[in-house]
Amino acid sequence: MGYTSRLSGEITINPPIPWGELQGSPFVRTPDNDEWDRLTWLRLVEDTVETDDGTLIRKQAIAIRPSEADELRVHGLDRDVQAIIDAHLGHTFEGLMLVRGEESPDIWRVSVQDGCAVEERPRIVWPDGTEETVS
Template sequence: MGYYTTVDGAIRIEPPLKWAEFKDSPFYETETSGKRDVRLKVDEEIVDTDEGQMIRKTASALEGSWEGGYKAYHLLEHVQEVIEAFPGHTFTGRLDCEGEEAADVWRVVVRDGVAVKVEPRIVWPDEDEAGERDDD
């Protein structure tokens, strides 16, 4: 069974990766690639050439590997693997994550080339820092 997490959002890659950079990456989903907790979002563009039409593929972002919830146990380390695999590119944006348990929400962001897990601070608006209610 296992614990499922829903992953939404994207981490943009600037400049986008060219085909030669990512075609053999385990984060580029093909039938033979290994399963990872993130995948490269691949854009396809049809380009006219002297020899005919060509399909140009670039990878412009990282996104969750599956639609809906999945076992994203290695999400943070897989994002870091992608960052390290493609030096010279900038990674911006975030992946918003929500687990099965109430209040299990967090994000993955990239700060100075490092994938970081960010958890929210939940504060009740009617309490001060000492935990006393304003109307007591």
């Protein structure tokens, strides 16, 4: 079975990625791939848009979301997020994904800084001012 973690949070995309850039993307969840195939997926929204040609449905990706699969093994989360960023240059990615492991105090996150997915580890500061790094 192995050590598992839970993911939360999301990374927003500005401007949203239009459907034309997403067709056939390995980052879009479809019935042909399972939720646990990736650690992250693009979160899609559909809007109804009135145009001169009638009512259209516009699909676009507005965020990178964590997988909703149970019992995730999240090593490489930063690489997973970076792959999406690299595939969609010209967009700004902001936010973070928080990782909570099975054992305390296993907590860390991946954020986006200047277009790069970065793994960040917290520090514990005791009341007397001494510190410990969570690894």
